[in-house]
Amino acid sequence: MATDKLAAMKIFRRVAELGSFTRAADDFGVTAATVSKHIAFLEQDLGTRLINRTTRRMNLTDAGLAFLKRAQTLLDDLEEAELEARGFQAEPRGTIRLNVPMSFGLTHITGAIDSFLDRYPLIDIDLQLNDRIIDLVEQGVDIAIRVRSELSDSSLRAKPLRKSRNIVCASPDYLANTPEIQSPGDLARHNCLRYTLHDRPGIWELGDEQVTVSGNYRTDSSLAIRQSLLRGLGVGLLPRFLVQEDIESGALIPLLEDYPPKGYTIFAVFPPGRMQSTKVRMLVEHLDQYLGDRPYWE
Numbered sequence: 001m002a003t004d005k006l007a008a009m010k011i012f013r014r015v016a017e018l019g020s021f022t023r024a025a026d027d028f029g030v031t032a033a034t035v036s037k038h039i040a041f042l043e044q045d046l047g048t049r050l051i052n053r054t055t056r057r058m059n060l061t062d063a064g065l066a067f068l069k070r071a072q073t074l075l076d077d078l079e080e081a082e083l084e085a086r087g088f089q090a091e092p093r094g095t096i097r098l099n100v101p102m103s104f105g106l107t108h109i110t111g112a113i114d115s116f117l118d119r120y121p122l123i124d125i126d127l128q129l130n131d132r133i134i135d136l137v138e139q140g141v142d143i144a145i146r147v148r149s150e151l152s153d154s155s156l157r158a159k160p161l162r163k164s165r166n167i168v169c170a171s172p173d174y175l176a177n178t179p180e181i182q183s184p185g186d187l188a189r190h191n192c193l194r195y196t197l198h199d200r201p202g203i204w205e206l207g208d209e210q211v212t213v214s215g216n217y218r219t220d221s222s223l224a225i226r227q228s229l230l231r232g233l234g235v236g237l238l239p240r241f242l243v244q245e246d247i248e249s250g251a252l253i254p255l256l257e258d259y260p261p262k263g264y265t266i267f268a269v270f271p272p273g274r275m276q277s278t279k280v281r282m283l284v285e286h287l288d289q290y291l292g293d294r295p296y297w298e
Contacts, residue, residue, distance in 0.1 A: 005045060008038040009071045012050065015039065016060055016068045017097070017140030021053075060138075069137055072271075080277045092279045093122035099136070099144040103222040103242050104266070105129045109145065112290035116283060123279055131197050131220055136271040142280050144269040147239065149262055151269070158267040161288055162297045165263040167240045168206065168255040169247065173232040181235070181255050184211040191234035193225045194218040204237050207259035237261065240296035 014024040015035060025032045043050050050064035060068060079094050100109050106129065113125050128134075128141070136144055136156070151158055168187075175181075179189050184206045192213035194201040197220050204211050215234055219225060222238055229236045229243075230251055246252040268284050270276060276284075291297070 004038075004041060008042040008045075010075060011035055011038040012042055013068065013071050013075060013140060015051065015058075016064065016138070019058065021058070065138070068140075072137070072140060076277055091122050092120055092282060094277075094279055095124040095126055096143065096279055096283055097126040097128070097139075097141045098283075099128045099130060099134055099139065099141045101131045101145060101147055102129045103131075103226075103239065104145060104147055106223065107242060108291065109287070112287050115290065116286045119286075120279075120282070123283075131222075136269070141271065142277070143284065146267045146269050147264055148267065149264045151267060156272055157270045159270075159284060160265050161268055162266045162291055163263055164240055164266065164296055166237050166261045167243065167247075167257075168204070168235060168237050168261075169229065169243055169252040170235045170255060171229055171232045171251065172253055174229075174234060175253060184209045184256060184259055187211055187213050187235060191215040191217070193228055193234045193236045195222055195225060195237070196220045205262055206256055207261075209259060241294070244294070244296045 011024060011028060014027050015021055018024050018027065021032050021035045021039075025035045028035070039051060046063075046067070048063045049061050050067055051058055052061055098109075098113075105127070110127070113127060117123065117125060128139070133146075134141065134144070145161075146158075168181075170181075170190075179186065181187065181190065184204070187204070188211070190213075192204070192215040194213065194215060194217070196218050201218060202212055202214065204213050213235075217225075217228060217233060222242060225236045226238060226242055226246070228234070229238070230246065235255065243252050247254055268287065270280070
């Protein structure tokens with residue numbers, strides 16, 4: 001019975017985190033019917049419904065959400081205890097779930113993950129590339145990378161990794177055929193590409209000035225803006241870590257450098273109320289070392 005309950009808790013956790021019985025079944029290499037059987041066993045054992053499900057969607061009940069938070073902590077603690085029991089000389093294993101903004105993930109994190117897995121092949125990485133802010137507990141995320149001027153959720157535990165800032169830039173081809181940009185006010189005469197996940201996409205804070213910008217293109221992907229800038233579509237305000245190589249090669253020209261945007265911090269963020277497992281601490285340390293001392297870190 002104890003083994004069945006533990007297995008059911010693990011399956012329930014993945015169903016809740018993935019939002020799907022089918023995806024959880026694929027994750028465990030079992031059938032969807034087996035997943036349903038484990039969930040039914042757990043609900044019968046607890047005497048309450050954990051998941052409301054229809055043919056089209058599923059969502060956790062209040063009891064299910066409360067149980068998920070406890071189950072995540074318990075299963076993480078159990079994994080840590082097993083590692084300690086084997087001895088710290090044992091190679092770390094288990095899954096780390098990581099949520100990272102798309103642009104920063106593709107330019108800086110995927111390479112770090114590759115080298116981390118080369119070193120610790122028994123660890124599994126579940127990487128989510130998503131520019132939108134998620135609930136770490138509901139999604140079962142161990143580490144999230146947040147690129148923010150400040151963290152709005154004070155309950156989250158965070159480790160600052162680097163500080164950086166955005167930069168205004170455009171391609172030489174675009175600048176050759178448009179009015180000069182000498183001050184922030186000059187941007188009013190330009191096609192400014194806007195990142196819609198900024199708090200105020202149409203307001204660029206440059207130095208002590210706030211300038212209203214407009215243009216014919218907006219998107220929730222800074223990678224898409226970079227590509228359009230390289231093709232000469234307009235002017236963009238992008239993270240320096242994303243365009244530094246383009247600037248060094250001359251493919252993009254930095255603008256308004258006397259009006260630097262407000263800086264931000266790249267945080268590693270962890271769910272509240274949980275101790276960091278050994279493998280999570282190891283990955284954070286590896287990320288810190290991998291990021292190194294680059295010219296766009298300030």
